[in-house]
Amino acid sequence: MFKKIFFFFLFLNLLSNIFAQESVNYNITAHRAFIRINPELKKLDIIDTIKLEFLENKKNLKLILNPIFDSVSILYKQKPLKHERKNEFIFINGKFDSSDELIINYNGYFKQRSEFSCIDVKSAILKEQEILPIGTRSYKYTRFTIQTPIEWDAIALGKKVYDGLNQNSRIHIFENNNLVETIGWICAGKYYSTEDSLSNIKLSIMTSPENADAHTPLYNLIKKSITFYSKSFNPYRFPTLTIVEVDDWLAGNTVLAASYPSVILTKRRTFTTADSLSNIFSILPHEIAHQWWPLTNFIEEESIAFLSEGLCEYSSYLFNETQNKPTNLNKHPLLRSLLLKSEKGKELPLNKKIDLRSMPTHYLKSTYVHHMLRFIIGDSNYKKLLKEYSDKHSLKVSSTKIFFELAESISGKKLDWFNKQWIENTGVPRFRLYGVQTNFKDTIWYTTGRVRILGYSDNFTTPVEISAEHNNEISRQILWLGYDETGKYKNETVFNFTTKNKPDKIVLDPDGYILKWQKLPPKFSDLRDPSEGFMIIGTSFSSERYQQLINLARNDSSEMTKAGWYIKILDDTSTTLVHLQSERIFIYGNINENKIAEQCFKYFPIKPSLDSVELNGKTYSDSLSFMQIIESPFSSQGTICWILPFTKNSNPVLLPYDASYLILDKTHILTQGNWKTENQDLIFEIK
Ligand SMILES: [Zn+2]
Structure with missing residues (x-):
């Protein structure tokens, strides 16, 4: 039950590692695969026609294929093509045209489940990288023909275009014409399935029968969040969205759910957990936001924390604001852990490539960075930023740098320091109010004092709001600390309030806009x-x-x-x-x-x-x-x-x-x- 409160978009960095040292000049742009699942034998038979686009004439080709598959044969222009296999690689010598197709035929047994895939008598869950030939990819078209036992249902990327019986088996065909960078999983098994729709989008939920009661409220939440995101960002771009319940072992215990184009996998325990933050209803708005970030606005790997997880979490925050749900980051259950980690010097920069499953506090930190950015450039500019980012960088690979350039052009503010301070560096600023004095003169209360950033090593720059409070009368002002426009560093500044009543207290950052050091009780x-x-x-x-x-x-x-x-x-x-x-x-x-x-x-x-x-x-x-x-x-x-x-x-x-x-x-x-x-x-x- 102690899973990290958030959930993960799984990003297999296999490719970037394997191809890192080589210049790759082709893309796999299409798969047309026939996949026969035999649960009794735990066997897969696959015939995959892949389309390759070469950026220059190329004689050699290197693909990756899970070593569990053998009897691999490759056809090129209807003739067998010689190839060599070494561990997970397939090396092919050939003279290819700028656009070419290969038919790859192979089969293998999934005797044991891996971290991401499994076949047993009741169901199959198969991850793209473990069942298909992999190379650098940018898919313009995919078609999966899946053969299963008669009583099984199946789900894959795209729209189901055929579902019918063939002797003792059932055939399911899925087709997709939207540009995607990942296929995700193919799932099959017995489900309790229902359908609904939101204008032209077909919605489906596939769970075990005991979670049938959750379907109606889930559709309600799916519709509200897609509607909100489609208005705030670009419209939802896929013709379907399917939620599939999966077993708890998938991708390790810290993962609660995974999103890939038009499908969200969510674990069985998200339906039953007593921990309200891990519940399917809490995590779903975040998972749905992944359909935009990064499944529509693709990103470089080092931007995952900020432009995928952080942005999804903050999109879900913006959605919850419209639902009048509590959204205070200053009361977030991970805040104390994040502050202690920072104090211990165990924090890592947000742009460092790590497995986010090991760093739950990164979710809160990157969410906070979006929140602070919104505070600095203003609410309407921030919302405009998300809209324009969604629009201008849709179906392109962007980065934190691109995101901040857009933020600068929209707000007219320089933000390189902000990026550096919060994304490239670590640490959390400490503030102190001091020298507060009040004077009464001519029916008016004059309150003055100072606010200081403690410590010199980090040189934080940030605006900070100060409030003077008397019961419900609250006066506010925003001060600037740190580097000013001329490059001069100022670690303290003065504030002044004039009020009709004597303030009871002065509060620094009353609405919790800034990630800052504070003492929190252990919980x-x-x-x-x-x-x-x-x-x-x-x-x-x-x-x-x-x-x-x-x-x-x-x-x-x-x-x-x-x-x-x-x-x-x-x-x-x-x-x-x-x-x-x-x-x-x-x-x-x-x-x-x-x-x-x-x-x-x-x-x-x-x-x-x-x-x-x-x-x-x-x-x-x-x-x-x-x-x-x-x-x-x-x-x-x-x-x-x-x-x-x-x-x-x-x-x-x-x-x-x-x-x-x-x-x-x-x-x-x-x-x-x-x-x-x-x-x-x-x-x-x-x-
Ligand atoms: Zn996520």
Whole structure:
């Protein structure tokens, strides 16, 4: 359940690695493939006609084909063509015309599933790179004829143009005429399928029968988000959109969903998870935005964080704004993890090529960068930017550089410093309000003070909003810190307010426009960023109770391991200080049965008894459980979670709850709260 809150567009960088050192002068522009799926034998028979366009006369050709396929034969102009296979490569010698076709015939067995593909008796999920010949590509046309068992359905890129029976099998044909850079997956199996439409777009949902109830509300959400994006960007360009439920193993446990042209794969657990941020309804607007970014506005690989994931997340943010859904990035569950990572110097620049599955905080950071850009160039300019970017760079490969050039021309502002500061570099600025004074003169309150950027090493430049607040009366002004237009660096500046009433407080960045250092309370949501740690089990009460505690820990750790955690379970009696100095500690049991709970009791703000706790005058006990998380006194930036099931009937589940402490009935929260933190640097109370 501890998956990273976002979801991934899978970008296989296989090609760029393999071809990086060579100049490639051809493109595969079409596939016309016949694919027979035999689930009993786990076998694929494929005949693929590929169209190649050469940029210059070329005698040699190198393609990639999954080594599980053998008996490869190639026909060129109706004659067999000699080729050589070496590992995943096919080398072909021939004299090709500027545009040519090859027919490649091969078969193979998917005995084991890979990270991205699998055939079993119930279904098949097949990734382009693992079943088709691959080279540099830009597909203008694709046609897939898929043969499956009679009772199976199938889904592939494009519009279904044929569906019929042929003796003991079923034939499905999909055709696509839209320019795409990827085919994604071919899925087949038994589904509960429904259809709907939005003007000319055919919508389909294919899930297991137990998720049938989700279809109607999902169509509702799909229609609203496509309508919003089609108005804000270019109109949706494909004739169909299909949502397909897939098994949880696909692409590793940190992935929740994957988008490819006109299809979105979403994992089974997105329908059932208790974590509201990983739920299908939360992630779908982001996944749908991928149909534009980067599936219509193609990008260079180093722009994935900013122009694919960040832009999809921010598109979903803009959509949620129109739905009156909460959108405050300053309250984002990953913010504390991001700030701690930055403080530790473990942050990586957004333009560095990494597997984003290992860096959930990149999603928040790149989303924040869009948010700050909108603040700097203004709401209408930012929206114009997305519209023009969508329009002018549709079906072309663009980059962060191109995006910022467009932003500069629309806003008339120089933004190279912004790109450099937030995308090429790392770090988060720290601010401080100080010297605040108020004076009353001639019925008016005069408030003055200073704001400073702390530290000199990073030299941040940013606008920052300051507000003077008295109940609901809020006066605001925007100040500029850092480099000015003449290139001079100013790390502090003065603000002045004149108000009718005396302000109660001065607030820096009241609406959370700027990604900045702040003190945030530890919360269970910090566990969204995977780490390593120990679960410490109380042994002293009874063997029955010990069994209960260790079972809880085993269930929790197995879920967390799926999301990238490394966890060891220990008895309290064998726990040493070295273990406690680990970044994440989880204590199971009360102070009578767990020595470590007893030892750490003094650090926890709320003091439960052995089998109950009193919160706000109310006593919680019996089958309930109490959990709290604090900063670790043994490890800087570490945390300690205490899981206290009150009785043998308590079965709490450790999830990334958005709270510092809570009362749980299994996964249901009865009451919760956060530790108070003070940010005197950012909020100045006027006495
Ligand atoms: Zn994504």
